[in-house]
Amino acid sequence: MSQTSNIRHALSVTREADFAAWYQEVIAEAEMAEESGVRGCMVIKPWGYGIWERIQKLMDERIKEAGVENCYFPLFIPLSYFAKEAEHVDGFAKEMAVVTHHRLIGDGKGGLVPDPDAKLEEPLIVRPTSETVIGAAMSRWVQSWRDLPLLTNQWANVVRWEMRTRMFLRTSEFLWQEGHTAHTDRADAMAETLRALEMYRSFAEDDLSMPVIAGEKPENERFPGAVATYSIEAMMQDGKALQAGTSHYLGTGFAEAAGIRYQDREGGQQFCHTTSWGVSTRLIGGVIMTHGDDNGLRVPPAIAPHQIVIVPMLRDVPEDGEIIDYCKALQRELAAQRALGEPVRVHLDLRAGKAANKRWGWVKKGAPVIVEVGGRDVAGGNVSWFRRDVMYNDAGKIASSIDPRDKFVAMAAAVLEDIQGDLHGEAEKRRDANIVRGVDTLGALGECFAESQRYPGWAEMAWARPTGAALEAVVQQLKTLKLTIRNTPRQAEPVSGTCPFTGQPAVERIYVARSY
Numbered sequence: 001m002s003q004t005s006n007i008r009h010a011l012s013v014t015r016e017a018d019f020a021a022w023y024q025e026v027i028a029e030a031e032m033a034e035e036s037g038v039r040g041c042m043v044i045k046p047w048g049y050g051i052w053e054r055i056q057k058l059m060d061e062r063i064k065e066a067g068v069e070n071c072y073f074p075l076f077i078p079l080s081y082f083a084k085e086a087e088h089v090d091g092f093a094k095e096m097a098v099v100t101h102h103r104l105i106g107d108g109k110g111g112l113v114p115d116p117d118a119k120l121e122e123p124l125i126v127r128p129t130s131e132t133v134i135g136a137a138m139s140r141w142v143q144s145w146r147d148l149p150l151l152t153n154q155w156a157n158v159v160r161w162e163m164r165t166r167m168f169l170r171t172s173e174f175l176w177q178e179g180h181t182a183h184t185d186r187a188d189a190m191a192e193t194l195r196a197l198e199m200y201r202s203f204a205e206d207d208l209s210m211p212v213i214a215g216e217k218p219e220n221e222r223f224p225g226a227v228a229t230y231s232i233e234a235m236m237q238d239g240k241a242l243q244a245g246t247s248h249y250l251g252t253g254f255a256e257a258a259g260i261r262y263q264d265r266e267g268g269q270q271f272c273h274t275t276s277w278g279v280s281t282r283l284i285g286g287v288i289m290t291h292g293d294d295n296g297l298r299v300p301p302a303i304a305p306h307q308i309v310i311v312p313m314l315r316d317v318p319e320d321g322e323i324i325d326y327c328k329a330l331q332r333e334l335a336a337q338r339a340l341g342e343p344v345r346v347h348l349d350l351r352a353g354k355a356a357n358k359r360w361g362w363v364k365k366g367a368p369v370i371v372e373v374g375g376r377d378v379a380g381g382n383v384s385w386f387r388r389d390v391m392y393n394d395a396g397k398i399a400s401s402i403d404p405r406d407k408f409v410a411m412a413a414a415v416l417e418d419i420q421g422d423l424h425g426e427a428e429k430r431r432d433a434n435i436v437r438g439v440d441t442l443g444a445l446g447e448c449f450a451e452s453q454r455y456p457g458w459a460e461m462a463w464a465r466p467t468g469a470a471l472e473a474v475v476q477q478l479k480t481l482k483l484t485i486r487n488t489p490r491q492a493e494p495v496s497g498t499c500p501f502t503g504q505p506a507v508e509r510i511y512v513a514r515s516y
Contacts, residue, residue, distance in 0.1 A: 009294045010029065010294075010295040010364050011294055011364075012025065013025055015292070019237070019238040023166075023285075024167070026296050026364075027048075027168070029296055029364040030048075030297045030365045030366065031045050031046075031364075032044070032045055032047055032051075032167075032168075032284070032288075033048045033167050033168065038172070040165035040171050040172030040173070041172055041173045042167050042173075047365050050305030050306075051284055051287070051299065051304070052175060052284060053305070054302070054305060055279075055284070056155060058203065058207050058303070059177060059203055059279065060155070062199050062202075062203060063153050063177070063199070066151070066195060066199065068151040068152065068153045069151060069152060070152075070153050070155065071153070071154050072154050073127075073133050073156070074127070074133060075126060075127050076099060076124040076125070076126065077124065077125045077127055077133045078123075078124060078125075079098070079123045079124070080122060081135075081136060082125060082132055084257040084258065085131070085253070087225045087253075088132070088225035089224075090224060091223070091225070092129070092224060094161075095128055095160040095161045095162065096125050096126070097125070097126040098123050098125060098126070099120065099123065099124040099126065100120055100123050101118045101119050102118050103115040103117075103118035126159040127156065127158050128159060128160050129158060129178065129276075130154065130158075130178055131180065131250070131254055131274075132254075132257075132258070134180045135255070135257065135260055135274070136258055138180075138182050138258065138260045138272070139259040142182055142260055142261070142262050142272060143262060144262055144263045145184055145262050145263065145265055148182060148183055148184050148188075148272065149181055149182060149184070149188060150181060150182040150272075151179075151192075152179070152181065153177055153178065153180070154178055155176075155177045156176065156177075156178065157173055157174065157175050157176075158176060159172060159173050160174075166516075168282060168284045169282055169285040169516050170282075170516070171281075174280050174281050175280060176280035176281065177278055177280075178276060178278040179276060179278065180274065180276050181274065181275045181276075182255070182260055182273070182274050183272060183275070184264070184270070184273070185273055186251070186273050188273070189249055189251075189275050190228075190249055192275050193228070193247050193248065193277070196247040196275070197214055197231075197232070197277070200232050200245035200247065200277075200279060203279075204232055204244055204245070204283075204286075206302070207303060208286070208287055208303060209420055209427065210286055210287065210291075210424070211234065211235075211424060211427050211428040211431055212234045212244060213232065213486070213489050213511060214230065214231070214232050214487075214489070214490050215230065215233070215487035215488045215490050215492075216229070216230050216231075216490070217229040217230065217246075217486075218485045218487075218488075218510070219471055220471055220472065220475050220485075221485065223246065223248045223250075223276070225250060225253055225254060226250050226251075227250060228249040229246060229247075229248050230246065230247045230487070231243050231244075231245065231246045231247075231487050232244045233487055233511065233513075234286050234290060234431075235427075235430070235434065235435075235457065235458060235513075236286070236290060236516070237289055237290065237430070238289070239434055239458070240515055240516055241484075241511070241513040241515040241516070242286050242289065242515065242516050243486070243515070244279065244282065244283060244286050245278070245279040246277065246278065247275070247276075247277035248275060248276050248277065249273075249275055250273070250274045250275060251273060251274075252272065252274075254274050255271040255274055256271050260272045260274065285516075287299070287303070290427050291366070291389075291427065292366070295391065296363060296365065296366060297364065297365055298366040298368075298423065299366040299367065299388075300368075300419070300420050300423050300424075301339065301368045301416040301419050302340050302420055304345065304366070304367060304368050305345065306345050306346065307344055307345045307346070307367070307368050307369065308334055308344060308345070308367070308368070308369045309346075309347045309349055309362045309370050310327050310347070310348045310349065310371045310373060311349050311358050311359050311371065311373070312324055312348075312349075312355070312373050313355045313372060313373060314355065322375075323374065326377075327348055328348065330371070330383065330405060331346045333405075333409045334412055337409065337412055337413045338413060339412070339414075340416065340420060344416065347367075349362070355372065359372060362388075363388060363391070368387070368419050369385060369386070369412070369416065370385065370386055370388060371383055371384065371385040372384045372400075377402075381405050381406075382404055382405060383408040384400050384401070385408060386398055386399055386400045388419075389419050389422060389426075390422075431457075433457075434457030434458065435459075435511075436448050436459045436460065437460045439461050439512075440461070440497065440500055444500075445459055445481070445512065449482075456514070457513070458486070458511045458512065459511070459513070460511055460512075461499075461500060461509065461510055461511075461512055462495050462498065462499050462506030462508075462509060463488065463495075463499050463501075463506055463507065463508050463509060463510040464498070464499035464502045464505060464506055464507060465507050466501070466502050466504070470502060473501075474501045474502070477501065478512065482514055483513065483514060484513070485511070486510070486512065486513050487511060488509065488510050489509060493509075495508055495509050
């Protein structure tokens with residue numbers, strides 16, 4: 001991770017020195033988010049929210065292409081809805097925020113307290129996830145097999161009262177999308193569960209340039225009340241795993257609790273098979289930890305609010321007007337190009353201040369391409385520019401190129417597409433180099449994650465798929481090493497031999513890692 005000593009770093013701490021502190025500094029210096037005054041809740045600033053808007057737009061297009069329609073459901077959910085699904089409420093009970101009163105009154109000391117006369121007849125839960133309230137709606141919407149499949153999604157915020165929080169990765173309030181669907185049978189519901197999983201996998205790979213492993217979670221990692229849970233897992237630069245999205249087959253349990261039934265073709269009554277699936281603002285944390293460097297963030301062009309930023313080199317002299325006119329013309333020409341299926345997003349930075357400071361600001365934010373235009377560029381009809389992903393040459397200087405304006409405009413789209421692919425390739429190469437394969441004993445697993453291994457990566461192991469008490473014993477073994485089972489990769493090669501944990505014949509492979 002280290003770079004040559006004559007390279008200037010925009011951040012005060014490097015990834016190698018303190019990854020956690022580096023992560024927080026990237027967020028602050030890139031002006032992505034800040035503390036809100038409420039523990040675990042953040043203010044997402046324009047650059048951070050702009051990235052989320054790009055994620056939302058691209059994901060929403062994929063969701064709608066699958067025939068799923070957007071809805072909106074209430075933020076407040078009656079406690080009785082959760083009480084119908086014991087296993088589900090058990091999984092969220094410690095994280096629920098509860099509303100018990102609808103009015104405050106003065107306490108006579110200058111403060112406010114809940115009005116005893118304004119106590120709600122039934123406590124309301126601030127939405128931690130919407131299976132229960134959507135299930136109640138589905139029970140009204142589904143009457144016949146003709147109403148199925150019912151495919152819905154909502155973009156919303158949720159609240160889970162986290163004890164240990166970190167911006168974007170684990171916050172008490174976060175933004176997400178949650179898909180909820182109902183089907184006639186298991187096969188149709190499983191097909192939807194896996195369709196959503198593949199949607200997340202391809203989105204992460206193609207739009208976030210973030211390589212992931214798609215697979216099934218073990219029994220102990222299932223969503224509360226689910227029959228099967230699938231995830232995409234990404235490796236961060238410190239070797240830890242990040243669960244970046246999940247898709248759940250819920251069987252008929254939620255349908256039975258909520259009364260989601262339909263009349264089949266023969267006139268009988270059947271319970272629906274349901275699914276749920278979601279990704280959240282956690283993806284932004286994944287992008288930071290996958291692509292960031294010691295100068296700050298590097299944003300894949302597909303999700304960058306501004307793909308090309310033009311910084312005019314102004315000196316507060318009359319000639320500045322000519323430079324600004326030149327930059328505006330360049331902006332129009334670039335915006336007329338298309339990259340990654342959309343018009344190029346170009347920003348002209350006309351804020352007051354030194355051009356060098358503005359340049360470093362955009363470096364920290366991770367704008368994919370940064371253009372600087374001065375008087376000499378205007379006179380020569382040129383453009384000076386550099387790629388944010390490969391900023392430095394072998395001499396440790398910013399690797400700027402000077403090209404004729406027409407040439408730069410013509411190649412800008414290809415440059416953005418190259419950056420998108422190169423970021424993915426870099427992350428994939430790093431991930432694959434940090435997976436230790438064929439770990440066949442518990443001793444070897446311990447060695448992989450010994451304290452001397454600063455960036456241990458992941459271990460791939462044979463697995464007998466134990467359940468119940470046998471699985472719990474494995475979970476406890478792993479807990480001593482601060483490890484968890486991430487998932488069983490769906491595209492893995494066949495496995496042979498025995499499971500190191502149980503001594504039983506192996507049936508599949510698993511990834512074991514430390515995680516966020």
